Amino acid sequence: MMNKERINRVIAKMEDRDALLISDPNAIYYLINRWIHPGERFLGLLINKNGDVSLFLNILFPFEETEGLKLISYSDTDDLTKLLTKYINKDWIVGVDKNLAARFLLPMINNKIAKSFVDGSICVDKTRAVKDEEEKQLMRKSSQINDQAMAIFKSLAKEGISEKQMADQFLDIYKSLGAEDYSFEPIVAFGLNAADPHHMPDETKLKVGDVVLIDVGCKYKGYCSDMTRTFFFRKKPDELQEKIYNLVRKANEDAEKFVRKGVRLCDIDKTARDVIENGGYGKYFTHRLGHFIGIEDHEYGDVSSAFTDPCETDNIFSIEPGIYDPQTMGCRIEDLVIVTDEGCEVLNHYPHDIEIIE
């Protein structure tokens, strides 16, 4: 079923674009409630400013008739650019999907099938960035599962287990809790592996005194959770580790307290960054504070110095400060939050306290 309310919100953001050509399966799911994964083949949802909506779909993929949606089937041997000229006017400004692949876009541009091509995703992305009630409920539930899962994941940490052996058990646990999949490949990092923010689980074995960093998320009815906790394995943190942990925790909590409708995203980033910089670890906080999330684990919208937009009620994003000191430790504490008029609703309830896994 088409979600007319969402499509109308998208059209209201089109400005001088005459049409949008959206190809991202996530955006299409958001707008017409159908998952279509066309592999390497072209998939396009053409949204005309006048409200007409058409779907270009390879004939290989079965599709039920959908009210209000015109289906335009093509086959592997059709000339796609020619087909598009029947539906796209030469005088139009067309907003194309930010993910549209060059192999589809270059022939459109080089054959001049429209007056100009600009980014079209922004209209969908800005709509998706403000979650509706249905989405907020799904995001809450997804994070609730993630909280439960974190308690189980942590309990898998035993001396000698490898990061991979631990991570390989997560998917079944998520499924047993009602999730359908990961929202991203889980990160498990032992010891100084945690000082690489993108470390992937490998054969490293857990030793007494290691840090255990777990950065995980699941999908519940298509909606993503994402949370990080950093534990200590069978040994209290030393003074320096405790200092780093508490700096990251304060950065997280100060930022969460700062969030509310109208506050600029860059200032939320700065709130956390100032804490870490004042603690002397600024150069070890190497990434943005957070990212928007929903149907995808990373959606349009950053909590970073580059993003000067004010946040809006019902934005959902991560708050994930970290310190990655290759000599001492890596640490990250991440929650998801929903912006409200008065502050924010933190979706994760797994505690922030220093926790020693015994």
Place this chain on the structure above:
Amino acid sequence: MMNKERINRVIAKMEDRDALLISDPNAIYYLINRWIHPGERFLGLLINKNGDVSLFLNILFPFEETEGLKLISYSDTDDLTKLLTKYINKDWIVGVDKNLAARFLLPMINNKIAKSFVDGSICVDKTRAVKDEEEKQLMRKSSQINDQAMAIFKSLAKEGISEKQMADQFLDIYKSLGAEDYSFEPIVAFGLNAADPHHMPDETKLKVGDVVLIDVGCKYKGYCSDMTRTFFFRKKPDELQEKIYNLVRKANEDAEKFVRKGVRLCDIDKTARDVIENGGYGKYFTHRLGHFIGIEDHEYGDVSSAFTDPCETDNIFSIEPGIYDPQTMGCRIEDLVIVTDEGCEVLNHYPHDIEIIE
């Protein structure tokens, strides 16, 4: 380590392009033997016709120094288009990656950082289409594992098991046989579900008399296998089913016999299609005969009526005719082949005979 031989083969195909900007992680792995998955961030391998090779990589991703490769780091707050102008000349014709996302390509085009942008992937793709010795060995091994796996997968078919329950066991089996992953999500289709060529495993339960279609592949050291077999569950096929099965088998085997260096890909497709058309089922063979395969399960190159190039020695592709009759049955028989000067080497050895699972 950079693979200079492969890079030189790519440069030899550049024609009037002054540089290539390659962003596909698979192509980059092929050329510099490093897996980099940049998520939503830009990744670009710039290959200058003069032999210089540079890698644009977000500073978040650790990267070891590599001989002959210039690393150009950028951060989330850098202006990427501006950075590229330092390395790309305004007068150049730049061949960009076919998968380069519009969000990176449109600013380059709209800021006119080069004279023109054309497809650049074709230079890499045509190089990748001709496998070298190392690749052929890995492809053989990957398909050998797939043959072994098929025998095990088939034995999981029991009355009442669901497609999903069956498919959920495949990954562990592949891993136990030495593969690291799927090459694509496995297809298991019971009964008339097999008449949808892109059916995904669902809750459908296996019944006596069902067809069991299994289309699966694994990755071995990064190289993909892909094979389909169609079994019958505890009941001999009826006359019509047997006719359909034998038509598909003959289409597969006639096409495999026809393959050799210099034969046109469209004519291989036609060889199989003629068999099925002459049998009266032409309209139920709804897809191309095959696709090229290697590091990716679907690579550049089709065995279809649209692909009139002759095949070359050391091309590797699938031969996968099918009949999808929604009233009677769906059936597909797929092998991978390596083109040789004299014919082809079929990589799959699991038999084509009608097999009844008891």
